Amino acid sequence: MYSARVNADYRALLLHLSESEWLLVAVKHRGHVYENLDRLSYGINQVTGSIDYIDLEIVESGVLRKGRPPAAPAASSTAPAQPEPARERPLFADVTSQQMADLGVAEPLIPVVARLTSDEELLGLVEYAPRHTGEVLLRLRDVPYQQVLEEVTRPVEVKDVDPDDYQAAVERTDTAVITTDKDLESIIEERNFGRWKVFLHPTQKRLVTRRYSGPARTPAGS
Template sequence: MDNHLKMDFRLADTFTDALARLPAQDQKAVKVSVMDLQLDPSAPGLQMHRITASKDPNFWSARVNRDIRLILHKTGASLLVAYVDHHDAAYAWAERRRIETHPRTGAVQIVEVRERVEEAQPDLARWWTPEEAPLSMVAEAPIRFLFDGLDDEVLLGVGVPEEWLTPVRRTVEDDFFDLAEHLPREAAEALLEYASTGRLQAAVPAAAEANPFEHPDARRRFVAFDNADELAAALEAPWEKWSIFLHPTQREVVARRYNGPAR
């Protein structure tokens, strides 16, 4: 086995979340496919196809079995295992998302495409522009938007994607948790803290030349594997989130205490 990866190889927390929802037999097949993918991304058995309906041209699918598909984000320098699900659900997930570097924080994010959310959840989007607000609601008591007082720079500073600035500012309390499901997790966490306490702590911007995957927020969502043995050990370990997806300071402590994956 070649212990050196030919490109940066990462798993996303969206992948481990989805993997945990699959039956045990499918989970086993997925883990085998992930190892095959790391060893040889060009292996014909993976039957990789670009997802042409996605807004992100770097999303690909890879075959696990007749029904299960891996969703990959593939560039010349990196390969990210982003999601896994049954065929149609996996494709739909990729068609609604992009992976991009946030322009202010410098962290790489999985961003839902706003227009796809509006198509799927028109009730959630009813407040996002004034002309969309139902007249019957406008005539009632004044509407309190949770984040209406926060300007673009403040929201960008906590990782809100640019296309989600208006929806965030025009979110009412009853809709917040529905909206938060569509935001990058670091942005949703910061906004929840603000809604609960009135405090908003901006992320530390990365240097212009920094690797967006090395930003502290990104390191909580995406894990890189330096060699094949490390990946194999992780695939055999329990997939509980605490053992892999830690806050950066916690991860450093674990790295000092354990030689190999924590169990």
């Protein structure tokens, strides 16, 4: 992963795919980039074959604090000991780490997922997680593992994924590949990163391009 200067305060994070191709994965404040470089995780998902990028610092220090009450003040040495509150049961206590991996949940996030205890934490994680991981976790909250495997993972599963072939992975990744310095400059100058986030996930694309015999409707989030 490479860091490219946007201005005095911000850096673009890029993956070098080939001599003339770069993959833009994020734009962050320079302080966050340099202080948390070892917490920026990326790799090829071994189920979907696409590229997963995760900022573990944001996930662990931010998401997991949501919905949790502030820590109680330290008890006085003369005060009677108070019983510790019962620990909340994790949302996905019945799903093993191997099952999470088989569903295509990004591997660096599996230990984090195991610690989720509220829907607020789950929604916070989904906001920063790779798209497929988010879809799996939201569906898994409502239906059994096997149903998620068949409905969400199987349709996008790729066989014989090469963990080092980023050229092949980028073709399966719904994001922007930058081929020239001019392309990168146009993104930075326009400051319109939102346009790079408008795309259809493979499961959505199948619904859009499918031929129907009559009217069709599918529910979707806002």
